[in-house]
Amino acid sequence: MSSNVSYQSGLNIKNWPEEDRPQGKLLSNGSSILTNAELLGVFLRSGYQAQSAVCLSKNILTSVNNDLHQLAQLSLDDLIKFKGVGHAKAINIISTLELGRRRDEFKLKSNKIITCSKNIYELMRAELMDIQHEEFWIILLKRNNEIIAKKHISKTGISGTLVDPKIVFKDALDRQASALVLIHNHPSGNINASQADINLTKKIKKAGDLLDISVIDHIIYTNAGYYSFVDHSVIF
Secondary structure (H helix, E strand, O other), X not given: OOHHHHHHHOOOHHHOOHHHOHHHHHHHHOHHHXXXXXXXXXXXXXXXXXXXXXXXXXXXXXXXXXXXHHHHHOOHHHHOOOOOOOHHHHHHHHHHHHHHHHHHHHHHOOOOEOOOHHHHHHHXXXXXXXXXXXXXXXXXXXXXXXXXXXXXXXXXXXXXXXXXXXXXXXXXXHOXXXXXXXXXXXXXXXXXXOHHHHHHXXXXXXXXXXXXXXXEXXXXXXXXXXXXXXXXXXXX
16 A cells, blocks of 8 residues: 555554554654655644544645645644644644744854844744734844844734834843844735835934944844845945
């Protein structure tokens, strides 16, 4: 029996040939050989009635067009709507995807100095990937652009976020930062800067000039990419 026959038959994974089972394939050939549905099936461990964990995983992935970014956006309530997914399995999926985000962030911590806009985008991935509301963050820097800290400033709904420059620079002064980067996300996926984004950046940059704290860039974050004010020669 081939793997394709196993998937389509709806048989419980325990009834599949050993070489077709995701766990067996992983042990024999490594995790990279498994499909996304098989990997997700390993986490689910079981399906329901005659449907295997891999078939259930395929249903879930099909609902998000096989896009793992969209999968990560599903809430616990979204996941438990699938027959065969209870709270425990939904929590398992969410926790696994969160662990992946944190792994990416951990890899970036070894690079303590900001050298380009891509550094900033990657550094903020763990905080801003997949969230469905706007958040505003700053990265505080030493004079040589070494990272001091990331600070969350505000969040709001899907249409915009309010930022008080006094809070931005209070954090910068408290940590004796010489420079900072502004970052906020666009949940809509729109990668361009709005006029409101430009006006806010001008306001904060002007305040920074008075305090001798340089605002070195403003990054607009989306899952698909980013917009750098510096790279586009806007204001800076």
